[in-house]
Amino acid sequence: LTRLPRDFLRRDSETVARALLGQRLVRVLDGQRLAGRIVETEAYLGVPDRAAHAYGGRHTARNASLYADGGTAYVYRIYGLHHCLNVVAGVEGVPVAVLLRALAPEEGIAAMRARRPAARRDAELCAGPGRLCAALGVDLALDGADLVEGEALFLEGGAPVADVVTGPRVGVDYAGEWARAPLRFAVAGDPHVSRPRPDRA
DNA sequence: CGGCCGATCAGCT
DNA sequence: GCTGATCGGCCGA
Numbered sequence: 001l002t003r004l005p006r007d008f009l010r011r012d013s014e015t016v017a018r019a020l021l022g023q024r025l026v027r028v029l030d031g032q033r034l035a036g037r038i039v040e041t042e043a044y045l046g047v048p049d050r051a052a053h054a055y056g057g058r059h060t061a062r063n064a065s066l067y068a069d070g071g072t073a074y075v076y077r078i079y080g081l082h083h084c085l086n087v088v089a090g091v092e093g094v095p096v097a098v099l100l101r102a103l104a105p106e107e108g109i110a111a112m113r114a115r116r117p118a119a120r121r122d123a124e125l126c127a128g129p130g131r132l133c134a135a136l137g138v139d140l141a142l143d144g145a146d147l148v149e150g151e152a153l154f155l156e157g158g159a160p161v162a163d164v165v166t167g168p169r170v171g172v173d174y175a176g177e178w179a180r181a182p183l184r185f186a187v188a189g190d191p192h193v194s195r196p197r198p199d200r201a
Numbered sequence: 202c203g204g205c206c207g208a209t210c211a212g213c214t
Numbered sequence: 215g216c217t218g219a220t221c222g223g224c225c226g227a
Contacts, residue, residue, distance in 0.1 A: 080209025082220045099219055118222060130220045171219050174214065
């Protein structure tokens with residue numbers, strides 16, 4: 001139940017993406033804790049990364065949070081209706097981040113189910129970036145939130161993860177070589193990971 | 202279980 | 215205009 005310190009997040013995004021596996025994401029909604037263990041992430045490397053929203057230094061109203069200090073939340077809407085939550089890594093001015101793709105639900109599971117009636121099993125509640133946001137009630141109102149000191153959405157330390165698998169990032173085929181780079185990370189064999197699963201060890 | 206399709210919108214990849 | 219760092223419902227097998 002100890003919070004992750006900011007320096008944990010002020011590193012390069014690939015390091016942070018690996019290190020976040022096994023840590024906990026906590027959302028406080030109506031005074032209740034909804035929480036889960038992070039089991040799947042993707043690293044976005046910023047300016048040189050064709051798949052990243054900050055590719056080529058792009059800096060707009062939508063992605064402004066990417067340029068904030070490590071530990072800030074970057075939330076954006078995708079396909080018009082879903083949301084994705086990123087943990088900004090690095091330091092202020094460096095637009096690198098880690099997309100949170102899946103959680104193993106631990107606390108407030110009934111509340112998550114109420115928000116996601118389509119989920120058939122607990123393993124599907126937070127298996128996917130849009131599903132995770134729906135289950136925890138994360139939307140654009142939390143864009144720019146402080147995940148280190150904030151009260152509504154924050155990160156807590158968890159158990160270290162021994163086996164990590166890697167694979168290509170999802171949905172970025174347009175990004176050429178960058179699409180195939182092994183920048184997706186998951187806890188090996190964890191049933192709460194989204195599909196398609198990464199394979200390489 | 203796998204594949205297709207519609208939903209819905211901000212920034213142009 | 216077109217298209218995503220997506221999901222869920224519906225179809226057929």
